[in-house]
Amino acid sequence: MTHFTDEELKAKVRDGYIVESVEEMTEGYRKALVVQLTVQGDTELMSAPAYWMAARHAPSTNTQVSAHAIIQDELAHANIAYRLLEDLGESKEHLVYGREPAEFKHPYGFDQPLENWAELVVANGFFDRAGITLLSDVFKHTSYGPLKRALVKVDMEETFHLRHGEVWMKRLAKAGGEARELLQRAVDWMFPMTVEWFGLPDSMKRHSGQLDYRLKGLTNDQLRQVWMSSTVPLCEELGLDAPAHRDEEKGEYVLDFPFPCRYDDAAKRWLFDEGEISWDEVFARWKARGPMNETYVESVQRSRGVVARWLHGGAAA
Amino acid sequence: MHEHVYDVFARKSRGDPLAHIGYVDALDDETARVYAWKTYDEEHWFEMCVVRRSAIIPVNREDGPFAGGGSEKP
Numbered sequence: 001m002t003h004f005t006d007e008e009l010k011a012k013v014r015d016g017y018i019v020e021s022v023e024e025m026t027e028g029y030r031k032a033l034v035v036q037l038t039v040q041g042d043t044e045l046m047s048a049p050a051y052w053m054a055a056r057h058a059p060s061t062n063t064q065v066s067a068h069a070i071i072q073d074e075l076a077h078a079n080i081a082y083r084l085l086e087d088l089g090e091s092k093e094h095l096v097y098g099r100e101p102a103e104f105k106h107p108y109g110f111d112q113p114l115e116n117w118a119e120l121v122v123a124n125g126f127f128d129r130a131g132i133t134l135l136s137d138v139f140k141h142t143s144y145g146p147l148k149r150a151l152v153k154v155d156m157e158e159t160f161h162l163r164h165g166e167v168w169m170k171r172l173a174k175a176g177g178e179a180r181e182l183l184q185r186a187v188d189w190m191f192p193m194t195v196e197w198f199g200l201p202d203s204m205k206r207h208s209g210q211l212d213y214r215l216k217g218l219t220n221d222q223l224r225q226v227w228m229s230s231t232v233p234l235c236e237e238l239g240l241d242a243p244a245h246r247d248e249e250k251g252e253y254v255l256d257f258p259f260p261c262r263y264d265d266a267a268k269r270w271l272f273d274e275g276e277i278s279w280d281e282v283f284a285r286w287k288a289r290g291p292m293n294e295t296y297v298e299s300v301q302r303s304r305g306v307v308a309r310w311l312h313g314g315a316a317a
Numbered sequence: 318m319h320e321h322v323y324d325v326f327a328r329k330s331r332g333d334p335l336a337h338i339g340y341v342d343a344l345d346d347e348t349a350r351v352y353a354w355k356t357y358d359e360e361h362w363f364e365m366c367v368v369r370r371s372a373i374i375p376v377n378r379e380d381g382p383f384a385g386g387g388s389e390k391p
Contacts, residue, residue: 083341
């Protein structure tokens with residue numbers, strides 16, 4: 001039973017109404033929420049193998065512990081998002097184990113290899129900060145009660161990941177030499193990648209159901225600004241070059257590179273020289289997925305069928 | 318592998334109300350206890366318990382988030 005029409009529901013959530021169950025949703029609301037939670041769950045899930053393979057580069061047992069604690073958190077967050085999706089009638093089994101690698105909806109950043117400790121900590125400092133930026137906006141504004149409650153834990157833990165990233169970025173910057181060079185190299189490819197993560201600029205953004213249904217509060221450009229407003233000062237403080245600066249007149253951060261632009265994933269280098277490209281080209285790159293996509297998805301899915309067979313004597317569940 | 322939905326309740330300190338903090342999918346009660354404890358480790362809980370969602374009996378409404386046993390297939 002649907003109690004409201006789409007227009008009624010949009011008006012109600014604008015006035016602060018909190019949706020608690022699937023019965024109250026319109027199909028439009030449910031679909032927009034499914035898309036949002038799928039991206040959220042896939043992002044958390046795919047960060048786990050990316051961080052797990054990078055955790056091999058941890059320089060001590062203590063850093064191994066903190067790197068793995070972050071992985072554990074990410075998997076728990078993924079589980080929370082998929083669990084919420086089950087309550088909306090989706091199948092976690094299918095979402096995690098039944099999809100092809102290219103069908104996952106995480107950002108392109110988590111299709112990339114993290115190949116040294118500097119790259120892992122910049123991922124914590126940049127990617128996890130993007131996660132907090134997006135999810136704390138959802139926490140503040142979402143009209144879906146179960147998601148708001150679930151995000152208390154998620155936000156708390158993502159803040160720890162970010163702190164881990166920042167502390168280590170500072171340490172590596174201070175060390176100078178090779179540590180600093182690797183850090184700068186990581187910033188060079190990960191900064192534009194995170195900027196791109198926030199998606200289409202508002203001037204091109206098609207109508208957003210997520211805003212109309214109050215599933216989020218800020219637009220893509222506003223979220224990008226929030227992310228840059230803490231990331232750019234951090235880089236400046238550490239003496240790292242980040243391709244953006246604050247324009248005092250405009251009162252906002254502006255990018256110092258053509259956006260969007262091409263990326264050479266083998267060289268881990270943005271092709272600024274080739275100038276601005278269309279968003280269609282970006283969407284095509286995202287859709288084709290990045291170099292580690294299959295490896296990461298395979299590492300998550302690989303043992304499911306095997307253990308199901310052990311437990312059920314040949315009848316894979 | 319058929320898993321059940323378990324809701325997780327906890328309180329931080331003595332005197333706090335028991336609050337719903339999340340959920341896990343688990344094969345049985347024993348794994349649900351382990352998953353809940355390992356998953357919701359963001360606080361040093363004074364008390365945590367899990368309840369199989371299908372055991373929750375709705376009192377005043379049939380369309381609340383805990384009604385109907387979630388995605389439990391009886």
